[in-house]
Every structure is written in structure tokens, then in C-alpha cells.
Amino acid sequence: MGKTRTRHQHGRVVVVTGASGGVGRATARAFAARGDKVALLARGRKGLAAAADDVRQAGGEALVIGVDVSDATAVDAAAQQVVDTFGHIDVWVNNAFTGVFAPVTEVAPDEFRRVTEVTYLGFVFGTRAALRHMLPRDRGTIVQVGSALAYRGIPLQSAYCGAKHAIQGFNESLRCELLHARSRVRTTMVQMPGLNTPQFDWVLNRMPGRARPVAPVYQPEVAARAIVHAASHARRREYWVGGSTAATLVANAVAPGVLDRYLARTNFDAQQEKGSHDGPANLWAPADGPHGDDFGAHGRFDDEVVGGGPQQWVSRNRGWVGAVLTVGAGVLAARKLVGRR
Template sequence: MVTGASAGVGRAAARAFGARGDRVALLARGRTGLTAVADEVRSAGGKALVVPADVSDAKAVEAAAEQIEAELGPIDVWVNNAFAGIFAPFPEITPDEFRRVTEVTYLGCVFGTRAALRRMLPRDHGTIVQVGSALAYRGIPLQSAYCGAKHAIQGFNESLRCELLHHGSRVRTTMVQLPAVNTPQFDWVISRLPGRSRPVAPVHQPETAARAVVHAAAHPRRREYWTGGSTAATLLVNAVAPGLLDRYLARHVYTRQWDEQGTGYSFGNLWSPADGTGGPDAGAHGRFDEEARKRSAQAWLSRQRNRLAVAAALGMVVAAGRRRTGTARR
């Protein structure tokens, strides 16, 4: 089950699950994008089920879960990826807009997790993947609503993980913290910036994020995965010197979130899908293909951390053995 599956990271992840031959349920509001990604999942070798729904509606999410299990069988993996955002200084965001971003991004994750647990806990089996961001730890200017919601998901997921561990449950939850990704969101979100909204470089392709999501679903014992060198660097610096990072972001990142040559004041998809019935299919990628990175060495290292740790330990043992042998000979 992948929420926010009609575009961006959700769409790339759905295709990646399909390539494994999985049965993939696709949830989003936009029917055009859902129909297109369903075809892509089938072409990749999987089975697809389109489930149009708004994740901020708890009853709709529960009904979607019932439909999925009736048509595809038990849900083994639930990926909470759907979100909404707005690019604007905080005083320019209305209360209704802030509430809507929170309901979609945070409560959508909560409602999806609840629907998944209602089915997974009795079976004592299943994995929930929360798609997060470096912004789940480190807020940046002009994205206060989105950063707040991602911080909330982080805290919620940690609390839930502790509860599952306390009860000895074999249901797993993990979180994938992503860098800036080349998705259509930057043309879809509401923007009140002077220019066209854009991600803070470096930018990665959604397929990199999708690989991390699929890996996390298969290896959920890790509490979280960091994807992208910028994510790792941001989180590490924030842990050591958050005040210094405050000043850096205020000085350098505030103005790096729009294109000076672009057109600002986008009305976005906050209240209705940009790819609703008859609307255009945006695909997985945004308009930043020329600068987006297709691979992330850091993401690969993160996925291989356990193997690398074992290799390093073996190397230390071998080196120690050689030193002892050398000493004995002398």
C-alpha cells in the first residue's frame, strides 16, 4: 500500500514494488496520475489496484484498507508518503492552510498507520514505512507547515515504535529521511514566493528515494534510514551546532527556494488534486532533471551499514591477529 502514489516518490516507489512482482495498492486523490502509475506497475511485472482517497479522511483511509484486503489480500507493507505543503513566510499562511497541510501530511500518516495496525497487529506481521525528510529534524525557513508536520511524524513514529517493542510485536515501523527530491511538488504546492518554488540543492531523483523505501520495507529492524549526503550532513550538524545552522539557513537557504526568473504565487493543489479527472499526468519527476542526481553513495552506504560493520570488524580481527603473529615471531 503506497499513499501519495500518483506522482513523485510515491509513484517511483510503487513502480519499484511492482518490479518485484508485488501486488501494489495505489492511493491518492488524483485519478489521472493513479491510472498512469497503475499501468506502470503492471508493465513492471506487478499487480495494481487504484484506490482514490484523501488521506486526511480517516473513514476513507479505513474503507480503502478494507477494499485492498478484499481484492489483493492481507497488507504486508504500508507506506505513508502522501503530503501537502506551502511555500510562504509563516505570517502569510492562513490558519486553514496550516491546518490542511497538517491534516494531510501528519494526520494522513496517523490515519494510515492506524488502518494498517488494525490489520497487522492481530496477525502479528507487517511493516509500516514512514516517508520522512531531513526536515523532520531540521526546520528551514518558508516551509513551517511542512516542517512542523514532518517533526510530528518523527515523534509519533518513535512513540509507536516503543509501544510495539514493549509488547514484543513482530509488526515493524521504520522511517526514511529523504533529501530534496525532483518531484512535481514544487509546481503543485501553494507558493507565495517572489519566484517559482524549487528544492534546495543538491537534488536527487525520486528513484533514489524509492530504492530507500523498498529497502526499508524489506529491512524494517533499522529504526530509520538516511538518504543523501545532504540529509546526513544536515542532521549531524543540527545535532552538534543547531544555533549555527539557524544562522546559516537564515542567510543562505531563505533565498534558495525560488527561481528568480520564474513566476511566483502558485495556487497549488492543497484543496484539490492537480491531476484530478481530466487533469494532466505529472509523472514521477519534476522539472529539475538536468541537475538531479541519479545515485546517492550515502544511501548505498546506509543500506550496507551492517555488512560494512561486519567487514570492518573482521578486518580489525585479521589485523590484530597479524600483529600478534608478528610479535610472537620477534
């Protein structure tokens, strides 16, 4: 009886975009483990089929919908299919993205456009599709999967950083509008650190080395737990996942110019490792195309991931952490000035 009550309590209808691999794949499993019905949206057929198997094995019900999130009409149709199948939408997770790993001068105009259409407009179209069904019911939660790069741009990922910055601004505008309307529909954003996902083997890479996340690297399950938590606690405007995210955002708020120079000096090497990129790029077509494989949730960095414990404490106490670090930075700056005198 207790088990049935728990499954009924958490038996929500959840939509996850970019569900075929990486964070989306781990997130779909995490919702399914709560007994939720999960609609899986992505382009890759093999990844979607495997994600559906994951959902069912975890205890959820799966609905597979092949869709390119840059197509607003297709996203609207996908949302309607979810409602036709499950009756409504409780949670919509915008997660799908793509990118190009190269200096600005080596990214073509159509590549900038494509990254923007998928990574930014895909979130806009997903949000609008969700609102179309949530607002009449006056309930529902939209979770925007962000990044520390939504606040702090880094070299070699200008198109992706620009799109994540745009999502941040878009979500703040939406949040204000929902508050103005006194709507019970919520939106929140989860800012992520470097994650061990297949994206670094999918990214269109024009650098001499293989792309990699900036250390420390966290497992996608850490991100998934944060997304599931945010979906149930969406009054909070955003969450920071990982100590590195908190450190980056605080440092950028306190001393952005110093951070510019630090990233210029370190982040070309920090985002590459030895070896050549020989995997499929998913900019224009899914990586698990007709001749591709199911890539799953994890990338190739399992041996170097860090524990996921501290990130939840940092996120939930980020106001206190930020105040302490800001005061500390002020003290250090004052000491430097005194020393110069």
C-alpha cells in the first residue's frame, strides 16, 4: 500500500528533450525511478529506443518521440502527442543542445545559426509548447538545463556560451511574467559543471586535440538528481550544481576581468587532450544515425569523475557562500592596496 501511494504521489508526466544520451538519458532514468511517465524527445533513433528501455527497467512508462527541437511546429506536435497519450504535462525539461569546438573565426555563420537554433531556440520552443498546456491548468514546472557558461563565457565554445547566456535572459523574463500573472506554473534553471557525457565525442571539433570537459568532472547522474530536485522545488529561481560552478559564478561576479585572463591562459589546454577527434558530429544529424551506436549517458571520463556530494550543499547555501567569498575577496583586495602603500 505504501509503495502504491508513493508511486501515485510521484507519478507525474515528464517531458525530457535531448533524452537519447548524456544528461537527458540520466534524467529520464531518474524520473522513471520515481514511477513517472517520461516522454523522450530527441533525433537519434537508437539512443531513444535504448532510453525507453532504461525508463521501463527503472519503473516508468516511456513515450518515444523523434523530433528536432529547432523545429517549432514539430515541438508543438510532440507536446500535443504527450497530452494525447498521457492526458497532461507536469514537468518539461529543456536539455537538448549542440555545439562547435573552435575559435570564433573558425566557426561558420551557418554553424553559429544552427547552434543557436538548437541550443537556444529549442529551449524557447519547448517552453512555449509546455506553457500552451500548463497555463490553462495553472500548474506545471519547466526546468531549463543551464551551465556555468550561462554566466561565464570560455574560449572555444562561443556559440554554445552565447546560446546559454540567451537562455538565462529568456528564463528570467519568463519568470517575471509568470510572477506578474500570479501563475502557479513555475520555471527554474539548473546551472551545470563539466560533466562526463558523450557530448565531447559528438561536438564538431576543429582543434588539434580531443575535446574534453574542464575539470573537475561530474557524472551525469549528479546533474539528473539536481534536475529531479528542481522539478519538485521550482519556487527557487535557479540551482548551482558542483563546487566548480559555484566558484566560477562567484569569481565572475567579483572579478570578471581577472577571470578573463585566467581562462585565456588555461582553458585552451584544459579543454583538450591528446588524440584526434574521429567520432560523429551531431551538429546537423544525430550521432547515433543509421550507422551509429547508442552512446548512453556516460562519456569516456569515468576514471576521473569527482564525488557529487558537496554540490547540493553549495547550491542550497549559495547565498551564504557568495557572501563569504565576496567579503573574502574584498579583504584580499584591501590588503593588496595597503601593501602597495
